[in-house]
Amino acid sequence: MSYQVDEKGFYGEFGGAFIPELLYPNIEELQENYLAIEKSPEFQEEFHQLLKDYVGRPTPLFLAKRLSAKYGAEIWLKREDLCHTGAHKVNNTIGQILLAEKLGKKRIIAETGAGQHGVATATVCALKGLECIIYMGEKDIERQAPNVARMKMLGATVRPATSGSKTLKDATNEAMRDWINNPEDTHYIIGSVVGPHPYPDMVARYQSVISEEIKKQMDGLPDYVIACVGGGSNAMGAFYHFLDDKEVKLIGVEAAGLGVDTEKTAATLTLGTPGVLHASRSIMMQDKDGQVLEPHSISAGLDYPGIGPAHAWLKVSERAQYMAVTDAAALEAAVEVSRLEGIIPALETAHAFSVLKDLDLKPTDRVVINLSGRGDKDMNTYMEELNLNAL
Numbered sequence: 001m002s003y004q005v006d007e008k009g010f011y012g013e014f015g016g017a018f019i020p021e022l023l024y025p026n027i028e029e030l031q032e033n034y035l036a037i038e039k040s041p042e043f044q045e046e047f048h049q050l051l052k053d054y055v056g057r058p059t060p061l062f063l064a065k066r067l068s069a070k071y072g073a074e075i076w077l078k079r080e081d082l083c084h085t086g087a088h089k090v091n092n093t094i095g096q097i098l099l100a101e102k103l104g105k106k107r108i109i110a111e112t113g114a115g116q117h118g119v120a121t122a123t124v125c126a127l128k129g130l131e132c133i134i135y136m137g138e139k140d141i142e143r144q145a146p147n148v149a150r151m152k153m154l155g156a157t158v159r160p161a162t163s164g165s166k167t168l169k170d171a172t173n174e175a176m177r178d179w180i181n182n183p184e185d186t187h188y189i190i191g192s193v194v195g196p197h198p199y200p201d202m203v204a205r206y207q208s209v210i211s212e213e214i215k216k217q218m219d220g221l222p223d224y225v226i227a228c229v230g231g232g233s234n235a236m237g238a239f240y241h242f243l244d245d246k247e248v249k250l251i252g253v254e255a256a257g258l259g260v261d262t263e264k265t266a267a268t269l270t271l272g273t274p275g276v277l278h279a280s281r282s283i284m285m286q287d288k289d290g291q292v293l294e295p296h297s298i299s300a301g302l303d304y305p306g307i308g309p310a311h312a313w314l315k316v317s318e319r320a321q322y323m324a325v326t327d328a329a330a331l332e333a334a335v336e337v338s339r340l341e342g343i344i345p346a347l348e349t350a351h352a353f354s355v356l357k358d359l360d361l362k363p364t365d366r367v368v369i370n371l372s373g374r375g376d377k378d379m380n381t382y383m384e385e386l387n388l389n390a391l
């Protein structure tokens, strides 16, 4: 059984490139070139040098002693929160900016919801002196003012998407339209393992540095690797080099929102059904007419009605297990990690920690949790939800 993408861009029955004809030239250019570029010595050298000197890799693998004592197993934290810009997303934008350069692109576009991917993209565009246009829903621009300011400070243009619900999916539509109109000089940086082939595989390869490092940093194999799942890029990065090590249990944690039995949820793999979203076939949350459901999660990074096709395949083939964690449970876990380890995690990441109490752990078990990002960006939510001002 293979868990890797096949030549046509499929993971089992999932994946592919269901794109409008107008996008064929752009996607074919990527499909034909992404592997050769990634494998070239020049790319590898610059990619690894930037990961080291700019991002600050390798990120440490930290033994969390007080969490370990509490849960009765060895708990190790892969510290992606220590990456430049505060999360794993920059691993991917570094890879894609180098790819864009090699393809001779002068102009970069991206979509962003909460602004984290927009900031990671604006960062690498500044690094390389490339023009950067970020599409963002008008409503998100209002809600995420600090990230909008960061993108502008970094020299990016933030273009509001004013149609529909004025959020992420409308920004994605605008970015697609831009790309169709500018096929020659523009590269579209997608922020997770979603979208048409080759994006899911390309982003997984750039993020796979996470599991490559874990393997080097650990003596032998861990028993568990756990990561939160929005589109699924930090989880794919953490799983990648363990996919063929069947004894390693892989657990993805999605956002249950107010609960999987409510309408306010983002638990795609728990509740979803097969369908095509953002040009690839995967599992998505939809009603019986195929209408995409509005997701809900307290964390903006997990608030997505789809999931990367590789995860749909890992679930259906039973190579990985997926669990869902509510907003309230994630908040509780965020407080616990902060107070036991002195690390304030991103709200997305807090979901991954919350499943520790539900696993049947033995004292000899070694658990790696991918600490995908730091909580600075979430302090407003933490202040409100935990009533920190009253403490």
Ligand SMILES: *Cc1c(COP(=O)(O)O)cnc(C)c1O
Binding pocket: 087, 088, 089, 116, 191, 192, 193, 228, 229, 230, 231, 232, 233, 234, 235, 301, 302, 346, 348, 349, 372, 373, 374
């Ligand atoms: C964006 C984000 C996520 C979710 O995205 P994936 O592609 O599923 O990794 C998770 N954690 C953090 C800190 C994020 O910023």
